[in-house]
Amino acid sequence: MVAAAAAVALTEGLECVTLRRIGEELDVRPGLISHYFPSAEDLVAEAFGHAATGELDSLVPVERPEGSPLRHLARFFAQTTGERYDAISRLWLNARHLSRNRPVLRDRVAVQEAGWRGRLSGLLQEGVEQGEFHTDDPQLTAIQILVVLDGLGAHANTETGSHPEAVTRMAITTAERELGLADGALTRPTDASGA
16 A cells, blocks of 8 residues: 555655545555555655655665775765656655645654665765765765755756756765765766666
8 A cells, every 4th residue: 555655656746645546546445545544644654755765775775785885875876866866856845845734744754854864874974984985974964965965856847957067966076075085986987886
């Protein structure tokens, strides 16, 4: 149910996640959905949480394959463009907008944001400990990177192909600057190609 609701949220928006719509998607009666989710608001929050957690696990996995923090961060940035990423960016925009008046969703957005900050700052801290990154405050640097990515994500509903490279690289440029890395360190093919 939650996976189906997340798929609807990603393709159609959180407003389309209703007990009836998910029942139709699964070819079951809405009453079955309401048995597990008495409130559509709970299902909306779960759908967003499922999709956002999937994104986080894909971009900054808890269990990372072998490779340096630099390589993992380069991989992260390589995956933060394109239609798939635009879809999740639209979902985040949608969730933040709707959460203004929906406390359950607002709480879920806050949990997901904290998860992002924690996971990314953990990767940066690991890079500091291994001498690859240089920052006094990995959490602050993670927040700066995420704020830039969120700003760029706000363009998910527009034609992004026309942005100058300096704009599309803004999150990478911020990361390289804040982590004491050389220009291009996070975009070299040898760094971004591995997992």
